[in-house]
Structures are given as C-alpha cells and as structure tokens.
Amino acid sequence: MSQYSRELNVALRAVHLASLLTKQHLLTYQSTTKRVDESTKADASEVTVADFAAQAILISIIHNVFPEDCFIAEESSDMLRTDEGLLERVWELVLTASELLKTSEASWAEDSVDVKLSSSKEEMVSIIDLGQAGGDGKPSASNKRTWILDPIDGTKTYIRGQQYAVCLCLIDEGEQRIGVLGCPNLNIDQRSEKGRVMIAETIVDLKPDGGWILSTVKGDGTYLSQMNTPVVRQKLEDVVGTIDVAQMQPVNTTETHPDVTLGFTDSSASPHVSKDLHNRIFAHFAPSGSSKSNTRQVSSPAVPEGSPSLALDIWSQQLKYVLLTLRAEGADAMVRTPPYSTYHAAVWDHAGGQLLLTESGGALTDARGEAFRVDGTMRKLELNWGICAVRGGTHVGRSGETLDIKAVHNVLFAKVNEEVDNRRKARLEKGEKD
Structure with a gap:
C-alpha cells in the first residue's frame, strides 16, 4: 500500500464530486438557456460559476482532512466579493453539490x-481564497x-460542451506525488483502425455521470476509473490496450537520432506559443510525402478559421497530457515553445x-531539456520554459523499426532546440528581444 493511499482516496472523492457538479451545471444550462454563466477576467479568459464552485468543493474536502496542507489554485474570490449576484449563483451551485454528494455516496460505500x-457563503469565499498561496501570497x-x-x-x-478537466495534484518534498484529473466529457469508446483511442473536442460523453477519472501516485503507474464507478481503478493498458510491435527489435540506444513520424497534439488558438515555429516542427515529423504535420484532422469550434490544421487540436492544456x-x-508528441523566453506557464x-x-511511460522535459521542478511555492x-x-x-x-522512447524524445528535442x-539568432540580428 502506498504511503499516499489516504491522500489519493481524498483526492479521488474531491475530483469526482467536482466533476459531477460541473457536468450537471453544464447540462442544465445547455438544456435551458443554451449557455452557461460566464464573466470576463482581466486575462481575457472566461470564468464560470462552476469554476468557483468546483474550487470551493476541491479545497473544502481536502482542507477538512488535511488542515495543515497548503493550496495553489487559479481562482480568487475578488469577483465574488464585488458581485452579490455572482456570489449567490456560486453558492446555489455549492448547495447543489451537497445534494449530489448524497446521491453519489453509494459509489463510495x-x-x-x-x-x-x-x-455558508462567507465560509465558501474564505475556502476559495485558501488557493491564493504562491507568488505574493508567500506560503x-x-x-x-x-x-x-x-x-x-x-x-x-x-462552455461549448466540449473537453475540459478538473485537476488536482499533491506536491510533497518538492515533487509531484499524486495526480488526479477528472474528464467529465471524455469519451474513449471510439477506436481507430490501429486500435488507438480517438479523442476530439466534439467526441463527448453526454451522460450526467459520464466521462473518466485518471489517477496516479508516483511510482505506481497510471489508472483510469469510469465516473459512474469511481472506486474501480483500472490499469491504463487494461482500458486503452498497448501499442506494441512484438516481432520488431527496439533500438535501445539514446544516442540514436531515428527518422520517425510523429503526430502532435496542440492548440492552434493559443496565444502563448510560437505558431510558425510549431508548424516547422510538425512538418519535419510529418509522414513522408505529406506537407502537413498530421493526416487525421479534428478541428475544434474554438479554433479560428485559417488556423493551421492539426490531428488533435485541443484547447485544454491538461487534456493534452491526457491524450x-x-x-x-x-497524439504521439507535444511541444510548447512560448513566443518569448520570459514567458512561464501557470503551474x-x-x-x-x-x-x-x-x-504511463511517457518522456517529458521542458523545451530546454530540463526536468520540470514544482516545489509548491510558485x-x-x-x-522551466516550454x-x-x-x-x-x-x-x-x-x-518499420521499433524505437526506444528516449531516442524519440532526443530527436524531437534536437529539432525543438534547433x-x-x-x-x-534571427531576433538578435534584427535587434529584437527574445
């Protein structure tokens, strides 16, 4: 039994309830007003009533069991403190969560x-603000x-009824120890001719208790649970199968820079990546004789017309890790190269x-070849960058040869670095900042 067994159990409960609540809120508004509540934040992204309610639920459940632990979360209560109407709608949704909790208890017998x-509303607002550690919060x-x-x-x-994730991660001793992602709209029933899962913004599970939860404890592998049976954790390979070519011999040297075709998951609508640079990388690993980076294109309504086509154009960053x-x-690989060297992503x-x-066996570094470092204070x-x-x-x-994953990562990193x-160099020659 893992030393983090209780933490994992609490995290699963929290993500499960928050996932059910956000899904119910979405389906309710889709069936009535054809939209969900949304406001505009200073960073030009949308914040929904469900966003605030889900944060309150996640922190409440964990804080009650582990009162000494710290939190870093995206939302603050600033909008709620100045908008009584918004506060009331969030509170109503949290009350709905109490009813959902009763009906979902059987799943956790x-x-x-x-x-x-x-x-109370006052307690809810205070709970939401527990997530404002890090940065100026100086936890x-x-x-x-x-x-x-x-x-x-x-x-x-x-808000379009497409893919999203409810995300939770425990940092202990400067390392990611537990990861739990609830994906309420994720539908993995469709398979390609190769037997691989087919995922897109528009391939969704519309059932109120549909979707999947992905979970892991460091060193224990990745598991999946269906939202309607969250206590049943299945090994990744038992759900999605394996990608194996048994009769071929793998190249077991990390020095090898193989000639390989890769499909990429990306978000062509993201303002935080260098699109031209990405397109050159995608083209480099495109199938022979193809001018495009991928052969199967799934476009998202969130993507503006004229954006470069991708095999898996997914808006949510966490969903890219899921793919x-x-x-x-x-979805063989992912690169993220911000427009400038000073840009750093939200943790x-x-x-x-x-x-x-x-x-799950994947290889991951930043765009400079460094391991990711998350110590819980930032x-x-x-x-890290990229x-x-x-x-x-x-x-x-x-x-046709099978390749060691380190060799594949090496050749991808070499192209990114190039x-x-x-x-x-081009910017320096023009006197521009990098």
Whole structure:
C-alpha cells in the first residue's frame, strides 16, 4: 500500500464530486438557456460559476482532512466579493453539490473520507481564497505539502460542451506525488483502425455521470476509473490496450537520432506559443510525402478559421497530457515553445497531468531539456520554459523499426532546440528581444 493511499482516496472523492457538479451545471444550462454563466477576467479568459464552485468543493474536502496542507489554485474570490449576484449563483451551485454528494455516496460505500462542504457563503469565499498561496501570497516553506488545482481547465471549451478537466495534484518534498484529473466529457469508446483511442473536442460523453477519472501516485503507474464507478481503478493498458510491435527489435540506444513520424497534439488558438515555429516542427515529423504535420484532422469550434490544421487540436492544456497518456490516435508528441523566453506557464495548467504522462511511460522535459521542478511555492513554472513530451508505448520509425522512447524524445528535442536557437539568432540580428 502506498504511503499516499489516504491522500489519493481524498483526492479521488474531491475530483469526482467536482466533476459531477460541473457536468450537471453544464447540462442544465445547455438544456435551458443554451449557455452557461460566464464573466470576463482581466486575462481575457472566461470564468464560470462552476469554476468557483468546483474550487470551493476541491479545497473544502481536502482542507477538512488535511488542515495543515497548503493550496495553489487559479481562482480568487475578488469577483465574488464585488458581485452579490455572482456570489449567490456560486453558492446555489455549492448547495447543489451537497445534494449530489448524497446521491453519489453509494459509489463510495467502503470509503471512510469525511466529506464536508462549506456551510455558508462567507465560509465558501474564505475556502476559495485558501488557493491564493504562491507568488505574493508567500506560503509556507517549500517543504510544506501543497495541493495544486485547476477547478476547470478549459473554460473556453467547457462552455461549448466540449473537453475540459478538473485537476488536482499533491506536491510533497518538492515533487509531484499524486495526480488526479477528472474528464467529465471524455469519451474513449471510439477506436481507430490501429486500435488507438480517438479523442476530439466534439467526441463527448453526454451522460450526467459520464466521462473518466485518471489517477496516479508516483511510482505506481497510471489508472483510469469510469465516473459512474469511481472506486474501480483500472490499469491504463487494461482500458486503452498497448501499442506494441512484438516481432520488431527496439533500438535501445539514446544516442540514436531515428527518422520517425510523429503526430502532435496542440492548440492552434493559443496565444502563448510560437505558431510558425510549431508548424516547422510538425512538418519535419510529418509522414513522408505529406506537407502537413498530421493526416487525421479534428478541428475544434474554438479554433479560428485559417488556423493551421492539426490531428488533435485541443484547447485544454491538461487534456493534452491526457491524450498522450492514453496514447490517443494522432497524439504521439507535444511541444510548447512560448513566443518569448520570459514567458512561464501557470503551474495549475501542468501539475498532475505531467505525472500521469510520465507514470504511463511517457518522456517529458521542458523545451530546454530540463526536468520540470514544482516545489509548491510558485504559481508559475518559473524554473522551466516550454515543453517537449512524447507518449509511452512503442514508436515505429519510417523504416518499420521499433524505437526506444528516449531516442524519440532526443530527436524531437534536437529539432525543438534547433528551431528555438534559429529564432533567437534571427531576433538578435534584427535587434529584437527574445
């Protein structure tokens, strides 16, 4: 039994309830007003009523069991303190969670977690603000246990009824120890001719208790649970199968730079990546004779017309880790190269999903080849820049040989490094900042 068994159990309870609540809220508004509640934040992203309610639920459940632990979360209560109407709607949704809790208790018959939610609007607001550690909040020392959460990663697609994730990660002793992602709209029933899971923004599970939960404890591998039977954790391979070519011999040297075709998951609508640089990387690993980076294109309504086509154009950053973890059709790799060297991503967009990927056998570094470092005191990934990730399972070279995953990651990183270096030199020649 893992030393984090109780923490995992509590995390699963929290993510499960928050996932059910966000899904119910979405379906209710889709069937009545054809939209969900949304407001505009200063950073131009949408915040929904469900966002605030889900954060209150996640923190409430964990804080009740582990009162000494710290939290880093995306949302603050600033909007709620100045908008009584918004506050009332969030509170009404949290009250709905109490009813959901009663109906979902049967799914956790043998569970001993004492689940408590906020008992007043004032308590709910205070609970939400427990997530404002890090940065100017200056939380406890880096050796304190910290839960990083994103109540809804992918609000832009959530309000369209597409893919989103409820994300939770425990940081202990400077490392990601537990990762739990609830994906209420995730439908993995469709398979490609190769037997790989087919995932897209528009391939959704519309059932109120539909979707999946992905979970892991460092060193224990990645598991999946159906939302309607959350206590049944199935090994990744038992759900999605394996990608193996048994009759071929793997290349077991990390020095080898193989000739390999890779499909990429990305978000062409993201303002935080260098699209031209990405397109050159995608084209480099495209199938022979193809001018495009991928052969199967699934477009998202969130993507503006004229954006470059991708095999898996997914808005939510955490869902990209899910696609690689599940070894979805078309999702062999992911790169993220921000427009400038000073840009650092929010920690809640990556914590947890990264652990799921590496525990599933994937390879992951930042775009500079460094391992990711998350110590629980930062709201940004200040020690890392960009992403270079490859899914687990077997990779096949253009000549049909199977390839060691380290070799595949090496050749991808080499191309990323080449493109980033060329961009830096070009900017310096023009007197521009990098």
